[in-house]
Structures are given as C-alpha cells and as structure tokens.
Amino acid sequence: MPSFQPQAHLVLGGPRSRAPASAWLVGAVAAAAPDLGHLLYVQGVAYGSAFGHRGASHSLAMAAAVGALLAFAWTACRGRAERRWWFGYFAGCMASHGLFDAMTDGGLGVAFFWPLSTARFFLSWRPNDVAPLGIRGFFTQSGWQVMQSELVWVWLPLSAVLGARRAQPISP
Numbered sequence: 001m002p003s004f005q006p007q008a009h010l011v012l013g014g015p016r017s018r019a020p021a022s023a024w025l026v027g028a029v030a031a032a033a034p035d036l037g038h039l040l041y042v043q044g045v046a047y048g049s050a051f052g053h054r055g056a057s058h059s060l061a062m063a064a065a066v067g068a069l070l071a072f073a074w075t076a077c078r079g080r081a082e083r084r085w086w087f088g089y090f091a092g093c094m095a096s097h098g099l100f101d102a103m104t105d106g107g108l109g110v111a112f113f114w115p116l117s118t119a120r121f122f123l124s125w126r127p128n129d130v131a132p133l134g135i136r137g138f139f140t141q142s143g144w145q146v147m148q149s150e151l152v153w154v155w156l157p158l159s160a161v162l163g164a165r166r167a168q169p170i171s172p
C-alpha cells in the first residue's frame with residue numbers, strides 16, 4: 001500500500017474543466033478503496049487468498065465495477081452527461097492503486113485479473129518500498145524510508161505532470 005497513491009488520480013483527472021474538486025475527492029477515495037480489503041486480512045482472511053490483501057479488491061474487474069457504480073451515481077446525482085468519461089475516470093483512479101502496489105518491492109503481487117485468475121503480478125520495474133500494513137509502521141525508520149521512496153517515485157513525477165498540464169494554455 002503506497003501511502004500516497006490516492007494522489008495518482010491527479011494525473012488521471014483529464015481536462016481541468018471536467019474534474020471539479022468534488023470529483024477529485026471521490027477519485028482519491030476510489031484510489032484508496034482497494035486497501036479496504038485489508039480489513040478482511042485483519043479478520044483472518046489469508047493474504048494470498050483471492051480475497052486477501054492485494055486480491056480481488058485490487059483487480060481490474062473490481063475497479064471497473066466500482067467505477068461503473070460511481071459513474072452512474074455521479075451522473076445521476078449531478079445531472080451530468082458523459083457517463084463513459086466518468087466511468088473511465090473513477091475506474092482509472094481505483095485501478096491506479098493496484099498499479100502502484102505492483103511497483104513495490106514487497107508482499108505478494110496484485111491479482112489484476114481476478115476473477116479470471118488469482119495469479120499475483122508485479123511490474124518488472126519496482127522502485128517503491130513496500131509500505132507497512134499498519135499505521136504505527138509509518139512512524140518507524142522503515143516507514144520514513146517508504147515516504148522518501150514515494151516522494152521520489154510518486155509525488156515528484158505526478159507533480160511534474162500536473163504542473164505541466166496547468167502550464168498548458170486553455171484553448172478557447
């Protein structure tokens with residue numbers, strides 16, 4: 001669980017005019033949501049099982065399902081069109097979580113293709129230190145190393161992309 005990964009939605013936000021602050025907040029919650037599966041782990045579900053940590057909750061299918069629900073609710077409540085665009089946005093936010101987890105150097109990989117397969121995957125490029133599973137772990141030396149790792153490999157690149165997007169002139 002990279003601790004800062006909800007910020008990945010900043011890159012997925014699309015044109016600024018389409019993503020009001022409330023959408024970014026929902027996107028951040030969607031990006032963090034896969035780790036709610038950790039509650040099952042705490043309740044005794046085995047880490048490596050389909051519903052264990054980085055299992056079904058981190059899959060692309062779950063991101064698509066949650067993205068569809070959020071897009072439906074978003075467009076229904078806000079009277080907005082472009083449901084497909086919002087589906088892509090919310091599903092992308094949630095799917096980004098598994099992508100960043102697959103770039104860490106510890107734990108088990110991500111079950112991207114659940115329910116078709118429970119195989120776990122990592123990317124071949126894994127620059128991020130794996131974050132501790134509990135809050136207390138962040139207040140240790142290794143927790144500080146995780147923060148530094150994510151600062152370099154998550155925050156700085158995302159900030160650069162966001163800064164570049166903001167610097168682009170808005171076409172009339």
Ligand SMILES: [Zn+2]
Nearest residue numbers: 001034035101
């Ligand atoms: Zn995770």
